[in-house]
Amino acid sequence: MxxxxxxxxxxxxxxxxxxQPALKFKSPYELLVAVILSAQCTDERVNKVTEELYKKYNTPETMSTLTQNELEKYIFSCGFYRNKAAHILSASRDIIEKFGGEVPASLEELRTLAGVGRKTANVVYAVAFGGDAxxxxxxxxxxxxxxxxxxxxxxxxxxxxxxxxxxxxxxxxxxxxxxxxxxxxxxxxxxxxxxxxxxxxxxxxxxx
Ligand code: SF4
CATH class of the missing domain: 1.10.1670.10 (Helix-hairpin-Helix base-excision DNA repair enzymes (C-terminal))
Incomplete structure (x- = not known):
């Protein structure tokens, strides 16, 4: 340096x-969803939305029981809600189908999740798993x-x-x-x- x-x-x-991160989460999955929601949105708003959403839907399995429309209603106030709902649902499906329901802990695998961009993967890797990114x-x-x-x-x-x-x-x-x-x-x-x-x-x- x-x-x-x-x-x-x-x-x-x-x-x-x-x-430290301002987003509230209790698991790597909760962090992943919060980071997807935080694009172009304040962390305060995301925390309000996830507080309600995670009461029932805080795992890939429970999230996947929601339709796109149902999820949109929960996350509407975060903006870009159509894309964000689609990304959350596709990432959740990928986590279930490819990683046995657990958010993968490696950067390479995180980056393969549908709907998860490089920035989101880096945040989850660094904050949830203590990785360097x-x-x-x-x-x-x-x-x-x-x-x-x-x-x-x-x-x-x-x-x-x-x-x-x-x-x-x-x-x-x-x-x-x-x-x-x-x-x-x-x-x-x-x-x-x-x-x-x-x-x-x-x-x-x-x-x-
Ligand atoms: S506020 Fe930003 S642009 Fe201004 S001196 Fe500090 S770091 Fe530089």
Whole structure:
């Protein structure tokens, strides 16, 4: 890790020592469904929806008893509910048919699940199974580019850059730090650069 990246990582660790996922879950399957629902939606909203949904449907088997329409009614308020319902149902079927009803614990197998994209697989692998992975969501993408620790025009490119720039043992923590910084300081529209303790190290700030 180069000195500047190390300073940024240490700065983020100081700011967010308790960084952890905001989604509520009690099993890898619950996390998987919550992550699918969280695309373009706040974690607070997802937690409200899953609190109700998981009272009866918190396993691939019970979820698969729902029709697409029935599931849509539960998750409507998360947005993109048609696609999300289809993805949840297809992933649930795959988990039952290919993995005996258990969410697979390897990144390669998670990525084979229907309806599960790379970002979702990475989050589940890192958070539910303690694996080393960096999921690049909108916050991670923006903050990494601005700070200059990993630049790229696509999430995959930024993920590759972060994996190359950071030691593997830091990947999962860095993912949470960058999300926190994006939510609290480095906002999409108006980043609070003057209050940001990382501004001396930030490419975007220093080029402005
Ligand atoms: S200085 Fe500004 S752009 Fe850079 S990380 Fe901080 S808030 Fe984001």
């Amino acid at each position: 180069d000195t500047k990246t190390e300073k940024i990582l240490n700065g983020l660790a100081e700011l967010y020592p308790d960084a 960096i999921a690049v969501d909108t916050h991670v993408f923006r903050v990494s580019n601005r700070l200059g620790i990993a630049e790229g025009k696509t999430p995959d490119k930024v993920e590759d850059g972060l994996c190359a720039a950071l030691p593997q043992s830091e990947w999962s923590k860095a993912h949470h730090y960058l999300i926190y910084h994006g939510r609290r300081v480095c906002h999409s529209q108006r980043p609070a650069c003057e209050e940001c303790t990382l501004k001396e190290l930030c490419k975007y700030y220093n080029e402005k």
